[in-house]
Amino acid sequence: MARQVLVVHQSRSGATLRLVESLSSGIKSASDVVDTEIVTLERAALLATSAEVIQADALVIATPEHFGSMAGATKFFFEEIWDDCLNHTQGLPWQLIVKAGSDGAQTIEGIQKLANAQGWKQFRPPLLIVGEVTEAALNSAFELGALLAVSLDSELI
Ligand SMILES: Cc1cc2nc3c(=O)[nH]c(=O)nc-3n(C[C@H](O)[C@H](O)[C@H](O)COP(=O)(O)O)c2cc1C
Numbered sequence: 001m002a003r004q005v006l007v008v009h010q011s012r013s014g015a016t017l018r019l020v021e022s023l024s025s026g027i028k029s030a031s032d033v034v035d036t037e038i039v040t041l042e043r044a045a046l047l048a049t050s051a052e053v054i055q056a057d058a059l060v061i062a063t064p065e066h067f068g069s070m071a072g073a074t075k076f077f078f079e080e081i082w083d084d085c086l087n088h089t090q091g092l093p094w095q096l097i098v099k100a101g102s103d104g105a106q107t108i109e110g111i112q113k114l115a116n117a118q119g120w121k122q123f124r125p126p127l128l129i130v131g132e133v134t135e136a137a138l139n140s141a142f143e144l145g146a147l148l149a150v151s152l153d154s155e156l157i
Contacts, residue, residue, distance in 0.1 A: 026145025050084030
């Protein structure tokens, strides 16, 4: 049976999106060699729905930091899905990717609080990329995607 990864992202100037693309490539490369079909659904934060979160087997949230917090669109996503997801998505494996100019810590803290309140289960520590999106940063996102796909295939999550 196919397993679905929902990737909810926001990116104004493209840096976060580059990380998302690398993550998705990692998911695809691993899913090509495992038994389970892993389907990745990339959704802009302003368009993602609670039904998509409820249907997902894993959720990735990728956001820049804006004004010491998650981007407004990411906050909108949480506002939109909050009530519908509460008590219907407990245990959902989730992963955070934060792209920041100089910090990112408050974004991580804020989103982790919300995810904990929903009862989601953090897959790996947040991937925080500060400053330029380097090859190393892209590789980290790729490896995270591959690990997520393999973990879904092995039913480790
Ligand atoms: C309006 C705005 C506010 C920002 N506020 C912060 C901030 O509080 N902390 C920080 O580390 N970076 C901040 N940044 C920098 C962005 O997080 C950084 O440029 C990021 O790479 C943007 O990602 P994107 O290209 O996916 O839009 C801000 C950028 C913008 C446009």
